[in-house]
Amino acid sequence: MTGRKTHMTAGVLISFILVWCLVPKGLVLSSVLLPTALASSAFGAVLPDLIEPPRNRRHRKFFHSLLCLAFLLLFLNQTYLNLLTADPVDEITLGLFFAGSGYVSHLMLDALTPAGLPVVGL
Template sequence: MTGRKTHITAGVLISFILIWYLVQKGLVLSPMILPIALASSALGAVLPDLIEPPRNRRHRKFFHSLLFFALLLLYLNRTYLSLLTAGPADEVTIGLFFAGAGYASHLALDAFTPAGLPVVGL
């Protein structure tokens, strides 16, 4: 099982990569975005285990499933495409985008554990 520190580290690493990419595209202009992105991705990276606490090996339900992961990736793609068409983003949109990216990093790490992710998790 992957630990909380590992999830937070991965979420923050993802946020640095995404910030660099979004700045290069001209989609992030405000200097307030960095702390919002870092905090949001760190929170998103531990959110799955706050929603479904790891009390046993079978704690992974819907919010730890491949279905939820796919839905989350669709949301992130839609948000990214709207950033491309709408221009620079506000802090709320960036916060939600980075929280979703942190959550996705959590699920990606969990997918590579021996327990993996359930398909639907019901």
């Protein structure tokens, strides 16, 4: 089972990579962007285990499933398009994008474990 520190580190790493990719596409760096990105992705990276605590090997239900991952990827795609087309960057949208990215990093790390992820998780 992957630990909380590993998930948070992966979430923060993902936020640095995304900021590095978004800045050349026109996302303006501000004093709010990086702290918001880091905090949101770190929170998103541990959120699945806050929703469904890892009390045993079978704790992975819907919020640790491939179906949830698919919904998150659709959400992130739409949010990414909104970030690129919106003139002023809304901090809430930015926070949701990075929190969702951290959440996806959590699910991807869990998918690499021997237990994997359930398809639907019901």
